[in-house]
Amino acid sequence: MRVTPSIQSRNFLEDLARTKARMDKAQDEMSSGRRVNILSDDPYAAGQASEIEAVSSENTEYISNNDQLSSKLGFLDSTLQRLVLSVENAQTLAAQALSGTTTAESRAALSEGITGTRKQVLSIANTQYNGVFLFSGTHRPAADAFTDNAPGFTYDGNDDAIYQRLDRSTTVQTNITGQDLFGDPPAILDVLDDLKTAIDNNDPTAIRTEMANLETFSNRVNALGAIVGERVQLVDQTQARLREHNLALKKETSRLTDANLVESISDFNLADQAVKVSLSSQARIEQLSLLDYLR
Amino acid sequence: MGSLFASLDIGRKSLQSHQLALQVTSNNMSNINTPGYSRQHAVFETDFSVQTSAGLIGSGVTVKNIASARDQFIELRVVEETQHTSEQEAMFNALDQIQRILPSGSGGVQDGISQFFNSFSTLANNPESSALRNAVLSAAQNLATSFNGAARQLEETQSSVNRSIEDAVNKVNILAGNVATLNQEIIVAEGGGTEASGLRDQRQEYIKELSSLVDVRYYEAQDGAFYVSVAGGHSLVSGNTSQPLSAVPVGIQGHFEVRSGVNNITNLISGGEVAGFIEIRDQKIPTYLGDLDTLANTIINQVNTQHALGTDLLGNAGANFFNPTPAPAAPLVLPAGAARNFSVNAALVADPRLVAAGQSGEAGDNANALALAGLAAVKTLNGGNETFAEGFASLQFRVGTDTQGAKRTLDAQSAVLTQLQNQRDSVSGVSLDEEALDLVRFQRAYQAATKFISTIDQLTGDIIAAFGG
Numbered sequence: 001m002r003v004t005p006s007i008q009s010r011n012f013l014e015d016l017a018r019t020k021a022r023m024d025k026a027q028d029e030m031s032s033g034r035r036v037n038i039l040s041d042d043p044y045a046a047g048q049a050s051e052i053e054a055v056s057s058e059n060t061e062y063i064s065n066n067d068q069l070s071s072k073l074g075f076l077d078s079t080l081q082r083l084v085l086s087v088e089n090a091q092t093l094a095a096q097a098l099s100g101t102t103t104a105e106s107r108a109a110l111s112e113g114i115t116g117t118r119k120q121v122l123s124i125a126n127t128q129y130n131g132v133f134l135f136s137g138t139h140r141p142a143a144d145a146f147t148d149n150a151p152g153f154t155y156d157g158n159d160d161a162i163y164q165r166l167d168r169s170t171t172v173q174t175n176i177t178g179q180d181l182f183g184d185p186p187a188i189l190d191v192l193d194d195l196k197t198a199i200d201n202n203d204p205t206a207i208r209t210e211m212a213n214l215e216t217f218s219n220r221v222n223a224l225g226a227i228v229g230e231r232v233q234l235v236d237q238t239q240a241r242l243r244e245h246n247l248a249l250k251k252e253t254s255r256l257t258d259a260n261l262v263e264s265i266s267d268f269n270l271a272d273q274a275v276k277v278s279l280s281s282q283a284r285i286e287q288l289s290l291l292d293y294l295r
Numbered sequence: 296m297g298s299l300f301a302s303l304d305i306g307r308k309s310l311q312s313h314q315l316a317l318q319v320t321s322n323n324m325s326n327i328n329t330p331g332y333s334r335q336h337a338v339f340e341t342d343f344s345v346q347t348s349a350g351l352i353g354s355g356v357t358v359k360n361i362a363s364a365r366d367q368f369i370e371l372r373v374v375e376e377t378q379h380t381s382e383q384e385a386m387f388n389a390l391d392q393i394q395r396i397l398p399s400g401s402g403g404v405q406d407g408i409s410q411f412f413n414s415f416s417t418l419a420n421n422p423e424s425s426a427l428r429n430a431v432l433s434a435a436q437n438l439a440t441s442f443n444g445a446a447r448q449l450e451e452t453q454s455s456v457n458r459s460i461e462d463a464v465n466k467v468n469i470l471a472g473n474v475a476t477l478n479q480e481i482i483v484a485e486g487g488g489t490e491a492s493g494l495r496d497q498r499q500e501y502i503k504e505l506s507s508l509v510d511v512r513y514y515e516a517q518d519g520a521f522y523v524s525v526a527g528g529h530s531l532v533s534g535n536t537s538q539p540l541s542a543v544p545v546g547i548q549g550h551f552e553v554r555s556g557v558n559n560i561t562n563l564i565s566g567g568e569v570a571g572f573i574e575i576r577d578q579k580i581p582t583y584l585g586d587l588d589t590l591a592n593t594i595i596n597q598v599n600t601q602h603a604l605g606t607d608l609l610g611n612a613g614a615n616f617f618n619p620t621p622a623p624a625a626p627l628v629l630p631a632g633a634a635r636n637f638s639v640n641a642a643l644v645a646d647p648r649l650v651a652a653g654q655s656g657e658a659g660d661n662a663n664a665l666a667l668a669g670l671a672a673v674k675t676l677n678g679g680n681e682t683f684a685e686g687f688a689s690l691q692f693r694v695g696t697d698t699q700g701a702k703r704t705l706d707a708q709s710a711v712l713t714q715l716q717n718q719r720d721s722v723s724g725v726s727l728d729e730e731a732l733d734l735v736r737f738q739r740a741y742q743a744a745t746k747f748i749s750t751i752d753q754l755t756g757d758i759i760a761a762f763g764g
Contacts, residue, residue: 004724005327007717014713039394040702043695047688054409054684058671061413068420130421138657140423160655164419165665168672290731 012282019274026268029259036257045256052256056249059242062167066239069164069174072129073232076176079127079134080225083181083188086120087218090192093117094211097199111199118192122148125182125189135178138162145178151193155183166238172231176224184220186213299758301345302751305355308342309744312356316737319361323725331500333363333723335492336733363492366722367515370499373719374506374513376712378566381507383705385571386579389456390698393583396448397691404587405691407441408594408683410434412671418652419661419668423608428647432639435616439637442591446584446634453580460551460572463508464542467569470505471523471537474498478520479535485519495519505531509540510566526563529555550576579697584632586690590676592620592633594683597670605651605663613651613663615640 029035039046093113096102102110125146127134136145136157147154159179163171182188191213198206316337326332338360341353397404414434418427477498484491498521505511505523511531513523523532530538540560542551553561553569561577564570595617602613618640620633643649653660676686 001718002721002724002726002729004720004726006720006724010713010716010720014709038391038698039397039691039695040391040698041695043692043699046695047692050405050688050691051685054405054671054682054688057406057409058413058416061416065416065420132421132423132659136659138653138655138659138661140658158657160657160660162659162661163665164661165416165668171665290728294731294735 008282008285012278016275016278019271019278023268023271023275026264026271029264030261030268033259033261034257035259042256049253049257052249052253056246056253059167059246059249062165063239063242063246065164066166066235066242069166069172070232070235070239072174073228073235075129076134077225077228077232079124080176080221080228083121083124084218084221084225086117086124087188087214087221089120090114090117090195091211091214091218094195094199094207094214097202097207098204098211102202107199107202111196114192114196114199118189118196121182121188121192122146122153125178133157133178135176135181137175137177137179146182146189148189151190151197153182153187153189155179159183166235167242170234170238172234174231176228181221181224186216188214188217191217299751299755301354303748303755306744306748306751308355308357309747310741312337312339312358313737313741313744315358315361317734317741320730320733320737324727324730327725327727329496331496331503332725333365333492333496334725335361335363338362360489361492363490363495364723365495366719369715369719369722373712373715374502374511375566376708376715377503377506378510378570380705380708380712381568382566382571382574383701383708385459385568386575387698387701387705389452389571389575390579390694390701392452393449393580394694394698396445396452397583397687397694402441404438404441404445404590405684405687407434407438408671408687411438412668412683415652415664415668418650419664422652422661422664423658425647428650428652431650432644432647435639436644438594439617439639442587442634442637446587446591446632446637449580449584449587450635453576453584456572456576456580457548457550460553460569460576461542463567463569463572464540464551464553467505467508467525467531468537468539470501470508471531471539473501474505474521474523474532475535475537477501478532481519482535491519506567508567509564509569526553526555526560527565529558529560529563531555583690583694584634586686586693587634588620588632590634590683590686590690591637593675593686595620595633595637597673597675598667601663601667601670602651604666605654606656606660607651608648608658610656611649614642614649616643616650 133145138160139158141156157178162175164174195210337358340359342357344351411434414431520534541554545552602616605613652664654662
């Protein structure tokens with residue numbers, strides 16, 4: 001085959017272009033740290049990474065929301081603890097009223113103590129979290145969720161549960177309604193009203209009845225506290241799983257799209273050498289001509 | 296019997312022949328970089344013979360003709376492969392632009408979809424929050440912008456490719472005119488029996504350029520003229536006349552239809568840039584836009600349907616969250632696609648309380664926000680097999696695969712074309728070493744002829760002197 005300068009220069013330029021394209025690709029990988037920078041670099045990896053990115057973004061959002069939910073449930077739990085303490089205080093006062101050594105003055109003090117406890121319970125019933133009543137269901141009352149009518153109370157809320165999705169498949173109730181906690185019998189505010197009346201009347205039978213009601217209520221609060229605790233645990237477990245999942249997704253994205261820098265550097269060096277050798281050999285070939293040897 | 300004067304004539308012929316050969320060599324060396332040039336060579340032959348007492352003897356040398364080194368089969372193959380390579384190159388260049396319209400990561404459609412549905416998830420934490428409602432609407436507007444941008448860029452690419460078709464048709468007509476003109480010149484030049492090598496080279500270059508634009512077929516008539524056809528047999532050049540193609544804008548989009556006379560040959564063109572442009576304009580981009588529109592339309596419908604099941608903060612049923620895609624009107628008003636028209640209901644943007652986060656009418660109800668956020672995980676696309684994110688990833692995969700395929704085919708085609716061009720140059724290209732050698736050969740022959748004439752001249756002088764001249 002005759003080899004003409006046009007063949008040499010065409011082959012040289014095309015080889016050089018190919019080698020420089022390899023250099024460019026290696027340089028792209030080194031500077032970006034990614035093997036897949038455009039879809040055609042690896043369509044399968046790019047498509048997979050895109051899906052993973054969407055799932056990871058969703059997980060990150062769940063993690064952020066769950067952190068907030070965790071705080072809310074923690075606050076709910078501590079609110080229930082405060083309620084338990086208030087009920088225990090009322091139980092102590094009721095026990096003192098039954099001691100048989102009470103005087104009119106001490107009963108008045110005990111009655112006053114029950115009034116104070118009732119105020120604490122009412123305050124707990126109107127607890128807000130981030131400006132929202134904790135026990136009003138989905139209703140947003142204009143004033144308080146629980147209005148004191150002394151005796152008795154009015155509940156301006158509903159019995160609707162509020163749910164939050166912890167991840168794609170897990171949904172959890174995030175609230176305890178005022179109806180469930182304070183409205184269902186025995187209603188603690190009514191119990192405290194009746195207990196105060198019983199102490200004022202020095203009626204041991206009525207005091208015992210209300211003590212039993214306090215015990216029932218206390219059990220309810222503790223049961224609800226246990227449920228909240230389970231929810232906190234579920235949120236924590238879900239958070240751990242989501243973080244684990246995101247880590248796995250990150251690894252998978254990295255496997256799919258990240259550059260192997262050692263390979264990229266090696267490719268770059270090989271291409272660099274090839275370019276230098278190619279340029280050098282072409283320069284020498286260009287100088288060779290029979291014309292130079294003719295006199 | 297030969298005479299000294301006859302010998303002088305032999306010397307003259309040698310001088311003239313080698314002078315001509317040196318001219319051919321010089322012309323070859325001058326045209327070493329001329330595209331499409333076929334090297335020439337002087338074909339020497341012994342001039343007529345004369346009878347001597349010893350027998351027949353030649354009367355010197357003459358140049359029979361100047362021949363070009365040309366292989367028509369290889370040139371035909373170069374033309375064929377140029378068509379395929381140019382078609383793939385046009386497709387790859389367009390697809391390379393398109394793949395950058397649909398990237399992953401921040402600001403793209405995929406990111407917009409994620410952020411939009413995530414914003415409902417966040418709203419569910421505090422459904423009455425004005426800030427979170429605004430965040431939902433902001434994410435919705437970002438999603439709309441990303442859909443609008445992707446669709447607009449695809450349409451602009453389509454429009455740009457469409458204009459390229461018109462430009463290419465204009466170039467085809469100019470080149471066809473040039474071929475027709477050269478046909479006429481070749482017929483006249485070769486009427487005397489000599490090959491019009493330069494004109495043929497020039498014409499072959501025009502044919503090659505034509506083949507980079509459309510799928511040309513050609514054959515050479517006995518008079519030396521090329522008859523060129525396109526799109527499976529529609530005449531483009533017949534002898535010294537060309538039949539120009541026309542690019543006629545059709546429909547509201549103004550897509551150019553390629554016509555030969557009154558015949559629409561758009562879908563018959565099977566090679567060259569124009570075939571690639573047509574494939575991109577009429578097949579690839581409409582498919583991608585269709586997929587994008589389907590995705591946008593499904594999101595619009597699903598979100599609107601779910602939103603309607605909810606109740607806003609004013610106690611009303613949820614209005615359309617996104618404006619429904621307008622049905623194509625007659626006459627069609629562009630742009631018509633769901634992605635291009637993707638927009639958020641302005642009433643919601645003006646009053647975020649209209650976002651229907653609940654289902655009971657209570658401000659703290661987040662049931663509908665949860666349901667809307669949950670749409671991200673529902674497989675509603677592709678016959679219930681893909682989520683929105685998976686649907687978009689599938690579109691990215693298709694575009695990536697098409698681009699990668701076009702690049703691989705282009706690389707393979709280019710290698711074939713390079714090989715053929717090398718084969719063509721191996722036959723027709725100029726080699727400086729060869730020409731240098733020829734230069735020396737012809738120079739030496741010329742010098743020998745000069746010496747010969749000088750010797751004969753001296754002999755003639757001697758004879759004249761011997762006779763007392």
